[in-house]
Amino acid sequence: MPTSSRLTRFGLALTAAGTLVVPALLASAVPASAGASEGPSTTVPVVAPEGRTMSYVVNVAKVNHGQxxxxxxxxxxxxxxxxxxxxxIGVLVVQSTRSSFLPTLRAGAKGTIESAGPTRTVPVSEAPGAGVGRPVPPGHRKLATFEGMYTGSPSAPAAGLDPMEPDQWNNRLIKADKAHEITDGDRKVTVAIVDSGIEPNHPDLQENIVPALSVNCTMGGVPQPTGWEATTSSHGTHVAGTVAAARNGAGIVGVAPAVKLASVKVVNGDGMIYPEYALCGIMWTAKKQIPVANHSYFVDPFQFWCGDQPDQAPVLEAMRRAYAFADRRGVVSAAAAGNSAYDLAHKTTDEESPNDSTPVTRTVNTTCHDIPTELPGVVTVSAIDAESNLASFSNYGEGVIDVAAPGRRILSTYQGQRWANLSGTSMASPHVAGVLALLKGTHPDATPAQLVSLLKTQADDHACPAGDARCTGTADDNAFYGEGVVDALDAVRR
Incomplete structure (x- = not known):
């Protein structure tokens, strides 16, 4: 199988003695992947070491205060x-140093706790002042492929354009340049960049960042008001620029250059996104009612979390609950499909998980999902190049991909007050988040479901390429492009 796809790449899950019945709620709430293996998925057993702090999620059986x-x-x-x-949502994030914690909890809390499982295979390492880690190099673990710093010397652009705007083929392809002739977006709209942090003093971003809506979730999943800035990775800074680099006479222009940005940091200093970080990120976004969120990552330590595995199903259910809550609070989410050239509609094996210890080759089946991109209501985005061909690295899948957007050699903001070209579905998803932000400005009272419906309806149909058997479906809904290439111009037309 090709290399894995999400922003981060490490992780396992701790398996302890004891059994767990996978709740019927989970099986019905997260749709099965059509065409995937129908046999059981491979168990990945891991033991929690005595005396070392491990992390878990616990889902209560009934969502109320007493429970x-x-x-x-x-x-x-x-x-x-x-x-x-x-x-x-009836979810607890828990730590324990006891190797017997999980089986003891499962055995002693029947009727109160629906499910409980580990969030990682390695002990918790974060502590106050920690979390900086080693620099995460460009392209590390397939979060994106670094294509080079911007070194051009653009000629004087046309009146009203920023210096590098002529190099943004991506904005022209989705007609963002035409949309900007009507509006740059609504300043009342904020987009949460759920990622590795944003460089706060970047000249293309600083005026649009809202510190009061920004948060650091990498301290065990506990929201912190400080530390949301980018540290070891430029990924979040690049994503932020694609969404909302300001029209200010410097650098580039985002898809929605007038909207605000919230830095919701869920990537730790070593490039990991554990479930407790991701839960913190989406719950913060929901509680603050930030209307649009971008998620260019998968949740570690599994590329696919399997609902038939007692140690993986609890995380899948906790994340499902969190995203359902966010939807109820008015948050619409876009997520990257991944960079493994993998058919998400026909999963068979996974060679990349767990990625915080030793990966194993395992069988995956219809209960196994890439999260958050395969959660209900999340817009799943594939990547295309400048000729509108599916990018060679992009995941795909009939009935999984919702829309497509540019993701090859995307010029955007980069740490060090610079600009760079990156490739990945991580670069495609923020184009969609930007279009959703434009839609929210045009339709301020629209629900997340209505915004997604508009996004899909307005997308430009793109038929499968002739002779490519991987692309199944119809001209207006297929495995490569979903319901089409997003259209920023239609998003701003009332």
Missing amino acids: MQKAERAVAAAGGTVVQRYEE
């Missing part, structure tokens, strides 16, 4: 400590 209190008492009795609680 949460019972669950917290059960956690304490089993030797765990609650570090973050989400009463709105």
Whole structure:
């Protein structure tokens, strides 16, 4: 199988003794992947070491205050400590140093706890002042492919254009340049860049960042008001520029250059996005009612989280609950499909997981999902090049891909107050987030479902290439392009 695709790449899940019945709620809430293996997925057993702090998610059976209190008492009795609680969705983030914690909790809290499982295979390392880690080089773990710093010397652009705007083929392809003749977007709209942080003093971004809406989630999944800035990775800064680099006479222009940005940091200093970070990120976005969110990553440590595995199903369910809550709070999410050239509609094997220890070759089946991109309601985005061909690295899949957007050699903002070209579905998804932001400005009262419907309806149909058997479906909805290439111009037409 080709190399894996998400922003981060490490992770396993701890397996402890004891059994867990996968809740029917999970099986019905997360659609199965048509065409995937129908046999059981491969179990990945991992033991929690005694005396080392490990992290878990706990899902209560009924979402109410009394049930949460019972669950917290059960956690304490089993030797765990609650570090973050989400009463709105009935989820706890828990840490414990006891190797017996998980089987003890499962055995002693039946009827109160629906499911509980580990979030990583390695001990928790973050502590106050930690989390900087090693620099994450461009392209590390396939978060994107670095294509070079911007070194051009653009001639004087036409009146009203920023210096590098003529080099942005991507904006012209989705007709963002034509949309800007009507509007640059609504300043009341904010987009959450759920990623590795944003460089706060970048000349193309600083005027659009809202510090009060920004957060750092990499300290065990507990939201912190400081530390949301980019540190070891330029990924989030690049994504942010594609969405909303300002029209200010410097550098480039984003798809929606007038909208605001919130830096929601979920990538730790080593490039990992554990479930507790991702939960913190989407729940922060939901509670702050930030209307649009971009997610250019997969949740570590599994490329695919399997609902038939007792140690993986709890994370899948917790994430499903969180995104459903975000939808109810008015948040519409776009997510990258991944860079493995993998057919997400026909999953068979995974050679990349777990990615925080030793990966194993495992069978995956219809219960296994790439999260967040395959969660209900999330817009799944494939990547195309300047000729509108599916990028060679892009994941695809009939019934999985919703829309397509540019993702090959995208010029955008980069750390060090610079600009660079990157490739990946991570670069395609923020184009869609930008179009959703334009749509939100045009239709301020629209629900997330209505915005997604408009996005798909307005997308420009693109038929499958002749002779490519991987691309199944019709001219207006297929495995490569979903319902088409997003259209920024239609988004601003009332």
